Amino acid sequence: MFSDELSPNVVAVVPVTPITNIIRTASTNTTAGGTIFTTPDDKDFYLTDVMLSASKNAACDVVIGTYAALQITVNGLTVQISRITSLTATDQNDTVVLNFTFPIKIDRDTIISIASSSYTAGLSSRNATIYGYTEETIST
Numbered sequence: 001m002f003s004d005e006l007s008p009n010v011v012a013v014v015p016v017t018p019i020t021n022i023i024r025t026a027s028t029n030t031t032a033g034g035t036i037f038t039t040p041d042d043k044d045f046y047l048t049d050v051m052l053s054a055s056k057n058a059a060c061d062v063v064i065g066t067y068a069a070l071q072i073t074v075n076g077l078t079v080q081i082s083r084i085t086s087l088t089a090t091d092q093n094d095t096v097v098l099n100f101t102f103p104i105k106i107d108r109d110t111i112i113s114i115a116s117s118s119y120t121a122g123l124s125s126r127n128a129t130i131y132g133y134t135e136e137t138i139s140t
Contacts, residue, residue, distance in 0.1 A: 020048060024112075025129045031118035036070075036128050039106050046103035047072065049131040052114070053095040054084045060122030062086045067117055068126040073110035086117065103132065 022045070028034040039045040054068040067086035071078055081104075084094045106112065114128045 020131050020133050022132045022134065023129070025127070026114060027125065027127045028114055028116060029123070029125045031116065033071075033113050033115045034126075035111050035113050036130055037112045039108055039110050039112070040134060041109035043134040044108070045106045045132055045134050047100065047106055047112070047130060047132045048103045049097070049099045050082055051095065051097045051129045052082045052084060052127070053093075054086075054124070054126045055093045056086070056091070056119075056124040057122050058089050058091050060086075060119050060124045061088075062117050062119040062122075062124065064088055065117065066115075067092075067124075069115040070128050070130075071111075071113050071115050072104070073107040074104065076107065080115065106132075 022037065024037040026034045026036040050070055052068060052070045056062065056067070064086055066080070066083050068084045069080040070082040071080050073079075082096045082098055084096060086092065112130055114126050116124075116126050
């Protein structure tokens with residue numbers, strides 16, 4: 001038999017599963033990077049998934065090394081969490097997808113961005129999509 005009332009010693013708990021409520025995409029086809037999202041200054045933002053892609057033609061003269069990267073700030077430190085390196089004199093199309101089992105808490109009021117290397121010739125494009133959710137801190 002189940003009682004219609006809770007005992008005074010029992011606390012009802014409702015599990016809450018975070019829902020992705022932030023989805024942002026940014027692209028750049030210049031030598032400059034681009035801002036994908038600025039985290040709120042009054043809520044915690046958790047990154048759950050990212051997609052980074054980069055394409056270039058063989059004429060693109062970007063130097064070998066990091067060609068496109070996704071940058072975030074965690075605990076005051078800016079870090080690259082996804083990176084695509086370039087090949088010279090080669091057509092290139094690459095995509096990296098990361099799904100985080102444990103979401104990454106990004107610092108408040110910081111930029112999530114695409115970083116890229118410069119080039120002077122050829123064609124290039126970098127794209128990124130982020131997924132995450134915000135969580136307000138509730139004071140009691």
